[in-house]
Amino acid sequence: MKLYITSASPYSRMARIMLIEKRLERRVEVNPAQTRVDGSPFYAINPSGRVPYLVCEDGIGLEESALICEYFDTLDGAPLLARPAPLQALTVARLEARARSLLDGLAVWFRETARPAGEGSPTVIRHEQARSDRLLDWWEENILDPWMQGPLNLAQLTLGCALGFEPRLPGWNWRKGRPSLAHWYERVASRPSFVATVPPPFVSAH
Numbered sequence: 001m002k003l004y005i006t007s008a009s010p011y012s013r014m015a016r017i018m019l020i021e022k023r024l025e026r027r028v029e030v031n032p033a034q035t036r037v038d039g040s041p042f043y044a045i046n047p048s049g050r051v052p053y054l055v056c057e058d059g060i061g062l063e064e065s066a067l068i069c070e071y072f073d074t075l076d077g078a079p080l081l082a083r084p085a086p087l088q089a090l091t092v093a094r095l096e097a098r099a100r101s102l103l104d105g106l107a108v109w110f111r112e113t114a115r116p117a118g119e120g121s122p123t124v125i126r127h128e129q130a131r132s133d134r135l136l137d138w139w140e141e142n143i144l145d146p147w148m149q150g151p152l153n154l155a156q157l158t159l160g161c162a163l164g165f166e167p168r169l170p171g172w173n174w175r176k177g178r179p180s181l182a183h184w185y186e187r188v189a190s191r192p193s194f195v196a197t198v199p200p201p202f203v204s205a206h
Contacts, residue, residue: 002055003068004033004042008168010103010161011065013197015052017157018069020193021080028054066096066154082151092147092155099159102135106165113169114202132174140178148184152191160188167201 003019005012019028033051034040046053046063054062054071062068073079084092109128112120139159142148148156163185166172175182188194 001028001057003028003030004045004053004055005030005051006033006035008199008202009051010107010165010199011050012052013161013164013199014065014157015054015068015072016197017161017191017193018072018080020196021152021191022072022075024072024075027075066158069154069157080152081157082147082153084147088147092153095142095145095147095155096153096158098135098138099155099162102132102139103158103162103165105131105135106162106169110165110168110202132172136174136178136181140181143181143184156188160185160194164189164194165199167199170202 001024003015005016016030019025019030033042033046033053035042035049035051040049043049045055046061048063050063052063052065052068054068056062056071062071069081073081105128109125109132112124112128114120147153148159163174163181166174175185
């Protein structure tokens with residue numbers, strides 16, 4: 001299998017974490033992809049240009065981090081991720097969606113910050129900063145939910161990668177005033193798979 005990623009992408013990080021958690025390093029070749037570059041060879045592999053992207057052993061391509069994580073988790077017939085019973089599925093899906101909203105907003109914030117001087121939108125940045133503050137306050141109040149405290153699941157994985165995006169957003173101090181969330185994150189971030197996939201800090205080209 002071939003996994004296409006960028007080292008800074010929190011979505012790629014989710015797939016890389018699952019690859020390590022499932023001990024698939026020998027089965028999966030990890031390849032850096034050029035994204036947001038005109039004429040990138042990666043576009044011939046994945047026309048959308050998004051990462052992560054997995055080419056399975058049968059040649060089928062999978063796009064979308066949660067889908068790839070789920071696929072990795074089922075390969076050996078011994079799933080690692082905790083999955084809810086049908087009556088609890090909505091609760092866990094709600095948590096995962098809330099974590100994904102935070103992650104998606106942070107990705108937009110970063111892209112605006114990383115644009116060449118004069119091209120980034122201060123309005124969009126302010127909007128995403130305000131959104132992240134609201135969501136982080138919500139998580140501070142809800143992080144003790146049993147599904148966020150038990151065995152690893154997709155909601156925890158998504159939130160952990162969102163909070164771990166901190167090195168890419170200089171000056172973003174999400175821990176201030178959120179002790180419960182900070183304590184939760186320190187536990188998740190200590191997992192070897194998280195330690196091995198910390199994103200590089202952002203160096204502005206401006």
